[in-house]
Amino acid sequence: MTTPDRGAAPLVLVEDLEVHFPVRKGLFGRTTDVVKAVDGVSFALERGRTLALVGESGSGKSTTGYAVMGMERPTGGRVVIDGVDRATMSEAQVREATRRMQIVFQDPASALDPRMRVGDCIAEPLRIHGIGTRASRRERVAELLELVGLPPGAATRLPREFSGGQRQRVVIARALALEPEVIVCDEAVSALDVSIQSQILNLLLALQERLSLAYLFISHDLSVVRHIADDVCVMQHGRIVEAGPVDTVFVAPAHAYTRALIEAVPRLERATRAP
Numbered sequence: 667m668t669t670p671d672r673g674a675a676p677l678v679l680v681e682d683l684e685v686h687f688p689v690r691k692g693l694f695g696r697t698t699d700v701v702k703a704v705d706g707v708s709f710a711l712e713r714g715r716t717l718a719l720v721g722e723s724g725s726g727k728s729t730t731g732y733a734v735m736g737m738e739r740p741t742g743g744r745v746v747i748d749g750v751d752r753a754t755m756s757e758a759q760v761r762e763a764t765r766r767m768q769i770v771f772q773d774p775a776s777a778l779d780p781r782m783r784v785g786d787c788i789a790e791p792l793r794i795h796g797i798g799t800r801a802s803r804r805e806r807v808a809e810l811l812e813l814v815g816l817p818p819g820a821a822t823r824l825p826r827e828f829s830g831g832q833r834q835r836v837v838i839a840r841a842l843a844l845e846p847e848v849i850v851c852d853e854a855v856s857a858l859d860v861s862i863q864s865q866i867l868n869l870l871l872a873l874q875e876r877l878s879l880a881y882l883f884i885s886h887d888l889s890v891v892r893h894i895a896d897d898v899c900v901m902q903h904g905r906i907v908e909a910g911p912v913d914t915v916f917v918a919p920a921h922a923y924t925r926a927l928i929e930a931v932p933r934l935e936r937a938t939r940a941p
C-alpha cells in the first residue's frame with residue numbers, strides 16, 4: 667500500500683467508529699430497531715504493540731475487530747490502515763490490507779477444515795494469493811511449523827490428531843503465512859485450559875518480539891489481558907468507557923464499570939474453586 671506518510675501513521679487508526687445493525691421486530695417484523703453494536707469508538711494501534719478490547723459479552727468487541735478487518739462495514743466513522751481509509755481503498759489496497767491483517771478466532775476446531783492436512787491448511791493462504799511454487803510453499807510451511815513450536819511431521823497429519831492448544835498453533839501458523847503486521851485475536855485463548863492458555867500467550871509474545879507484530883486482542887478475561895497487552899480499552903454498550911496502559915487501568919481504574927469487571931475476577935475464581 668503506498669501512502670505519503672507511511673511509517674508516521676499508526677498501523678490501525680479507528681475514529682468514531684459506528685456499526686449499527688437494523689433489527690426487524692414487531693408482528694411480522696414490520697418495524698425495525700437499531701442495535702448500536704459499536705457506537706463512537708476511537709483508538710490507535712501501533713506497530714509491535716498489543717491493544718486489548720475488554721468488556722462483557724455484547725459490549726461490541728468482536729464487531730469492532732471485524733470492522734478493523736474489513737469484515738463488517740462501518741455505518742459511521744473510519745478505519746484507517748497505515749494512513750489509508752478503508753472506505754476509499756482500491757481493490758489492490760484491499761487485497762494488500764487483507765494480507766497485512768489476519769484474524770485468529772476462539773475455536774481452532776472450526777477454523778480448520780477437518781479433511782485437510784495441516785500443511786495444506788497452513789499453505790492455503792499462500793496458494794489463494796498465488797504466492798510461491800508447491801515446493802517453496804512446502805518449505806514455508808516447515809518454517810511456520812517451527813515458528814509456532816510444532817514438529818515438521820505435523821504437516822502430513824490431520825487437525826483431529828492434535829490437541830486444542832496444538833490446533834491453535836496451526837491456526838496461528840496459517841495466520842502468519844502471509845507475513846501480516848496485525849493479528850486480531852478474537853478470544854484466541856478462551857477455549858483452552860488455563861495451562862495451555864499461558865503457553866499460547868507466551869507463543870504470541872515471542873512471535874511479537876520476533877516479527878514486530880501488532881495485536882488487537884479481544885478478550886473478556888482480564889487476567890489474560892494483563893499478561894499480554896500494553897494498552898487496554900474497556901468497552902460497555904458499544905462505547906469505550908476507559909482506556910490507557912494496562913498497568914494504569916488495572917491498578918487504578920477510573921470508571922465504575924472497569925472496577926466492577928476487576929472485582930468480578932476474584933469472585934469468579936472463588937466460585938469455581940468452591941467445593
Ligand SMILES: Nc1ncnc2c1ncn2[C@@H]1O[C@H](COP(=O)(O)OP(=O)(O)OP(=O)(O)O)[C@@H](O)[C@H]1O
Nearest residue numbers: 687689701703721722723724725726727728729730
Ligand atoms: N449481525 C448482527 N446483527 C444484529 N446484531 C448484531 C450483529 N452482530 C452483533 N450484534 C449485536 O451487537 C452487540 C455486540 O456484539 P459483539 O459480538 O460485537 O459483542 P462482544 O463484546 O464481542 O460479545 P461476545 O464476546 O459475546 O461476542 C450484541 O448485542 C450483538 O447481539
